[in-house]
Amino acid sequence: NAGVIQTPRHKVTGKGQEATLWCEPISGHSAVFWYRQTIVQGLEFLTYFRNQAPIDDSGMPKERFSAQMPNQSHSTLKIQSTQPQDSAVYLCASSLDSEVFFGKGTRLTVV
Amino acid sequence: GDSVTQTEGQVTVSESKSLIINCTYSATSIAYPNLFWYVRYPGEGLQLLLKVITAGQKGSSRGFEATYNKETTSFHLQKASVQESDSAVYYCALSDNSGGSNYKLTFGKGTLLTVTP
Numbered sequence: 713n714a715g716v717i718q719t720p721r722h723k724v725t726g727k728g729q730e731a732t733l734w735c736e737p738i739s740g741h742s743a744v745f746w747y748r749q750t751i752v753q754g755l756e757f758l759t760y761f762r763n764q765a766p767i768d769d770s771g772m773p774k775e776r777f778s779a780q781m782p783n784q785s786h787s788t789l790k791i792q793s794t795q796p797q798d799s800a801v802y803l804c805a806s807s808l809d810s811e812v813f814f815g816k817g818t819r820l821t822v823v
Numbered sequence: 824g825d826s827v828t829q830t831e832g833q834v835t836v837s838e839s840k841s842l843i844i845n846c847t848y849s850a851t852s853i854a855y856p857n858l859f860w861y862v863r864y865p866g867e868g869l870q871l872l873l874k875v876i877t878a879g880q881k882g883s884s885r886g887f888e889a890t891y892n893k894e895t896t897s898f899h900l901q902k903a904s905v906q907e908s909d910s911a912v913y914y915c916a917l918s919d920n921s922g923g924s925n926y927k928l929t930f931g932k933g934t935l936l937t938v939t940p
Contacts, residue, residue, distance in 0.1 A: 715868065716868070745926065755914065760926050768926070768927065814861075
């Protein structure tokens with residue numbers, strides 16, 4: 713069990729460019745989550761899928777952010793027209809029941 | 824909304840001494856939230872340390888303990904004797920278990936524990 717796999721681990725983008733972050737959940741887990749971590753805000757919930765269906769995206773910024781789960785083996789978080797304030801560590805997690813397993817995160821830096 | 828407040832910043836403890844990291848919560852929409860402590864060791868991902876889903880119960884793992892106190896809305900993390908290997912960032916968190924939807928963790932800001940030899 714390799715755990716939740718996130719790629720890339722680090723990404724640097726120029727302001728205005730698009731960034732796509734990838735997540736491979738643990739095989740067999742039905743729920744996938746995205747969180748964002750910054751120094752100021754801490755860990756914030758972004759969005760949640762269950763059995764590939766979007767359930768709750770209440771934490772997602774209304775513009776420029778989108779998440780998909782095209783199949784049970786991966787999810788993506790896409791940020792269009794990145795801004796410096798998008799710089800953060802983005803965490804993906806998956807769960808089968810009450811225990812949530814986190815990946816190591818993708819550190820996004822927008823310059 | 825829901826919130827979690829924990830000992831902020833850094834805590835430094837000498838090896839073999841006792842530890843307490845305070846955590847209080849506010850769950851405005853959840854009568855009895857599930858409570859968790861997560862830990863991130865250097866170079867590792869965030870992982871569950873312990874959880875308690877019933878008020879009044881105590882959870883324990885790796886020598887750490889935390890008791891779910893609904894009267895004081897607290898879930899303090901304690902360890903009687905810390906080791907250098909306990910150095911990590913600790914996060915208190917809550918989630919909603921209503922209707923079986925155990926998701927959307929709300930985290931505290933994290934506490935960096937440094938254990939000195």
